[in-house]
Amino acid sequence: MAFVTFAILFFLFTVISSFFLFKSAAESGRINLPLPPGTLGWPYIGETFQLYSQNPSVFFTSKVKKYGSIFKTHILGCRCVMVSSPAAAKLVLVTKSHLFKPTFPASKERMIGKQAIFFHQGDYHFKLRRLVLRAFTPESIKHMVSDIESIAVDALKSWENRLINTFQEMKIFTFNVALLSILGKDEVVNREDLKRCYYILEKGYNSMPINLPGTLFHKSMKARKELAQILAKILSGRREMNKDQHNDLLASFMEDKEGLTDEQIADNMIGVIFAARDTTASVLTWIIKYLAENPTVLQSVTEEQEAIKTLSWADTKKMPITSRVIQETLRVASILSFTFREAVQDVEFEGYLIPKGWKVLPLFRNIHHSADNFPDPEKFDPSRFQVAPKANTFMPFGSGIHSCPGNELAKLEILVLLHHLTTKYRWSVVGPQTEIQYAPFALPQNGLPIKLSLK
Numbered sequence: 001m002a003f004v005t006f007a008i009l010f011f012l013f014t015v016i017s018s019f020f021l022f023k024s025a026a027e028s029g030r031i032n033l034p035l036p037p038g039t040l041g042w043p044y045i046g047e048t049f050q051l052y053s054q055n056p057s058v059f060f061t062s063k064v065k066k067y068g069s070i071f072k073t074h075i076l077g078c079r080c081v082m083v084s085s086p087a088a089a090k091l092v093l094v095t096k097s098h099l100f101k102p103t104f105p106a107s108k109e110r111m112i113g114k115q116a117i118f119f120h121q122g123d124y125h126f127k128l129r130r131l132v133l134r135a136f137t138p139e140s141i142k143h144m145v146s147d148i149e150s151i152a153v154d155a156l157k158s159w160e161n162r163l164i165n166t167f168q169e170m171k172i173f174t175f176n177v178a179l180l181s182i183l184g185k186d187e188v189v190n191r192e193d194l195k196r197c198y199y200i201l202e203k204g205y206n207s208m209p210i211n212l213p214g215t216l217f218h219k220s221m222k223a224r225k226e227l228a229q230i231l232a233k234i235l236s237g238r239r240e241m242n243k244d245q246h247n248d249l250l251a252s253f254m255e256d257k258e259g260l261t262d263e264q265i266a267d268n269m270i271g272v273i274f275a276a277r278d279t280t281a282s283v284l285t286w287i288i289k290y291l292a293e294n295p296t297v298l299q300s301v302t303e304e305q306e307a308i309k310t311l312s313w314a315d316t317k318k319m320p321i322t323s324r325v326i327q328e329t330l331r332v333a334s335i336l337s338f339t340f341r342e343a344v345q346d347v348e349f350e351g352y353l354i355p356k357g358w359k360v361l362p363l364f365r366n367i368h369h370s371a372d373n374f375p376d377p378e379k380f381d382p383s384r385f386q387v388a389p390k391a392n393t394f395m396p397f398g399s400g401i402h403s404c405p406g407n408e409l410a411k412l413e414i415l416v417l418l419h420h421l422t423t424k425y426r427w428s429v430v431g432p433q434t435e436i437q438y439a440p441f442a443l444p445q446n447g448l449p450i451k452l453s454l455k
């Protein structure tokens with residue numbers, strides 16, 4: 001009974017608030033155009049179940065088939081417009097990016113830190129982006145090759161003759177590389193503490209934001225506090241040292257003339273770990289799977305890698321076959337199926353209205369899996385990248401002012417790990433591998449269990 005009463009009240013609340021929403025829209029002289037085609041589903045719940053009860057590609061593909069490349073829907077209480085044409089993605093992310101701000105759940109902002117780069121537009125974002133980009137240019141990361149190699153060699157050694165969960169092990173590898181890029185070599189002393197806190201923090205990323213003792217969210221917030229304390233200690237240690245000793249991301253953030261506060265620096269260090277770790281680890285996991293399933297491709301990669309004796313930065317720029325395997329994996333796996341923006345004002349697009357406050361989602365996966373852009377799109381075929389893809393059809397690292405500033409580092413660490421893996425080891429996948437998990441990145445079933453041994 002209580003539930004029915006609640007449902008009725010909730011329904012009335014939704015109807016009344018929708019009335020005010022549309023009334024204020026009309027009063028504000030909103031652009032007089034139709035909304036994109038599509039359905040909004042139930043009040044509040046919308047079409048959340050349809051999206052999350054199955055592989056999201058099925059939901060997106062069936063909508064695109066029915067309504068075309070722009071359609072409306074209603075997910076997790078938000079009215080959304082999804083766009084799946086390269087032109088629309090370009091408009092949202094590049095040409096009209098000032099009309100579409102990044103948007104995240106408030107709980108994520110609290111965990112990573114409000115001052116982190118992803119949550120901002122305008123001058124503050126521009127400044128942070130410059131500081132992050134300069135720490136990750138090819139020139140800035142080329143000296144890291146041998147340190148990344150040591151991390152890769154140690155990781156591979158620790159997997160020898162064991163049944164491992166590839167994704168979990170890759171997360172350790174990418175975490176260590178992220179710390180190296182942010183804090184340099186001499187921070188190994190704090191590595192274990194940082195790792196412990198970060199692992200507790202991440203468990204709360206997708207939890208209900210209820211900050212009461214015992215909840216995942218509460219534990220995460222405590223770990224977040226401890227993480228900030230460790231970072232504050234590292235910052236004060238750095239201030240006592242000679243500044244020229246370091247050329248990592250922290251040094252870039254700490255330059256006096258930039259005037260960032262300790263809180264801003266901590267939020268952005270945590271933000272970069274968040275952006276760098278699971279993304280790169282899932283791509284590596286997919287590469288291991290695709291290479292295992294495609295022995296001729298593995299053979300060509302191995303031959304390319306065996307021709308390199310002592311790995312150098314210059315060598316990493318001369319690996320065309322391995323680089324195409326990375327590109328094709330980024331396309332087929334499309335680990336970030338889409339991204340989120342929010343319209344900051346009413347926007348007119350292709351004869352439709354995208355109302356202010358609505359979420360806008362460019363669907364990367366659909367663009368990467370459209371036969372118009374990539375013939376026989378479900379096939380893993382690295383050779384297709386011998387020819388450059390059409391403009392705006394391949395955006396695994398996003399596009400425009402929020403595109404990934406860490407893409408060069410991601411590619412470098414993947415190449416270094418693949419060099420040592422293919423030249424020294426063989427591996428086999430254990431158990432069935434037909435399912436994909438979305439948590440939230442697309443991942444092979446159970447994180448891809450494998451057995452690895454020396455050749």
Ligand code: HEM
Nearest residue numbers: 117118275276279280283339396397398402403404406410
């Ligand atoms: C293969 C691995 C990676 C993939 C597929 C990836 C993908 C992306 C994408 C698609 C975006 C844009 C999101 C949007 O527009 O909403 C992005 C942003 C970002 N990525 Fe990556 N990323 C990867 C690795 C990394 C690494 C290694 C780092 C850091 C070292 C990094 C740092 C960032 C940051 C800081 C942003 C936010 C940029 C901004 O808001 O201006 N990413 N990434």
